[in-house]
Amino acid sequence: MRVQCYLAALLSIATFALAVPAIDSAVKPNAGLRLIKTSATDQGTWVTEDDKISNYAAKKIAFVDITDIKDPETLARLSSPSADIAPVAAIAYPTTLSHQTEANALIAKTNTNGPQSWLMTLTNFYNRYYRSTYGTQASTWLFNTVKSLTASNPSITVTQFPHSFSQPSIIARIPGTSSNLIIVGGHFDSTGGSSTARGPGADDNGSGVVTILEALRVLSDAKYAPKNTLEFHFYAGEEGGLLGSADVYAQYKSARKNVLAFVNQDMTGYSPSGKISVYNDYVDTSLTAYVRRIVSGYIGSSTSDSCGYACGDHASANANGFPAAYVCDEPDQTSSPYIHSSRDYALDTRAG
Numbered sequence: 001m002r003v004q005c006y007l008a009a010l011l012s013i014a015t016f017a018l019a020v021p022a023i024d025s026a027v028k029p030n031a032g033l034r035l036i037k038t039s040a041t042d043q044g045t046w047v048t049e050d051d052k053i054s055n056y057a058a059k060k061i062a063f064v065d066i067t068d069i070k071d072p073e074t075l076a077r078l079s080s081p082s083a084d085i086a087p088v089a090a091i092a093y094p095t096t097l098s099h100q101t102e103a104n105a106l107i108a109k110t111n112t113n114g115p116q117s118w119l120m121t122l123t124n125f126y127n128r129y130y131r132s133t134y135g136t137q138a139s140t141w142l143f144n145t146v147k148s149l150t151a152s153n154p155s156i157t158v159t160q161f162p163h164s165f166s167q168p169s170i171i172a173r174i175p176g177t178s179s180n181l182i183i184v185g186g187h188f189d190s191t192g193g194s195s196t197a198r199g200p201g202a203d204d205n206g207s208g209v210v211t212i213l214e215a216l217r218v219l220s221d222a223k224y225a226p227k228n229t230l231e232f233h234f235y236a237g238e239e240g241g242l243l244g245s246a247d248v249y250a251q252y253k254s255a256r257k258n259v260l261a262f263v264n265q266d267m268t269g270y271s272p273s274g275k276i277s278v279y280n281d282y283v284d285t286s287l288t289a290y291v292r293r294i295v296s297g298y299i300g301s302s303t304s305d306s307c308g309y310a311c312g313d314h315a316s317a318n319a320n321g322f323p324a325a326y327v328c329d330e331p332d333q334t335s336s337p338y339i340h341s342s343r344d345y346a347l348d349t350r351a352g
């Protein structure tokens, strides 16, 4: 299990404490249909909820569900090529590493016992599809697990973030002396390739969830008191078109929250190369350079790739003007062939 590499990166991050055509979403041909976009230039297609999974997610065609996105700036950014999306505010990230002693002491407290056990529970849900009762049950289990893991530090708050569907996202917050936010997150929903299929979602993205949980456990037990406020996000409905993170970052934008960094942790468990992959598109260039610096300082060389439009929750943060980075277990070519299927049940590269 590569989880400890990702934990090292996460915990070291924690120490730092357009003019485009409008999308015609006014005409909705039938109630219940959803408007999705598969590229910056795609004007949008109305599809059923089931089509989103069977005709897109199962075929690994990434999309963003824009039905409920109303903010014109966000829609404009979703219609811009990655290279044309400017950061809203330039943030000066550190150019050298610091706090290594604190970070290494925290990293030494990590182990894989919790992650293995939590992953077993997550994959034992029939699926974690965001519109299924299993998906709701998985959200409730995760909420209770996050609360119990953080009980060692009463200053940590854990809340459910409701959506229009019955699977809330979950947010844990370690207050800092500043309200500026550093966010680590990943989605906990899964899909097996149809709305009714078995979807264990081990690599995608049980692995990212348990990585984040272990980082949160260690920081909670250490009573870690950051300068910046740290948040740990577990997003619902990512496989339905980035739904959970779209709602969260739309709310953060309208509340004018000052997000200094968001690192998306989507797939950390299947890695033939054994190297962390830091992705280059629909992310903030400066933050991504800083993440690379952290990986190189704590773990070693990284790989890189681009994953295209709407490939994960970092795209929601990016669309709402927040600086995001994306770390993954592999470049696209060598990533798990089992995701979005009933076979995403093991993290060993020989799975299947």
Ligand SMILES: [Zn+2]
Pocket: 187, 204, 205, 238, 266, 267, 312
């Ligand atoms: Zn995923």
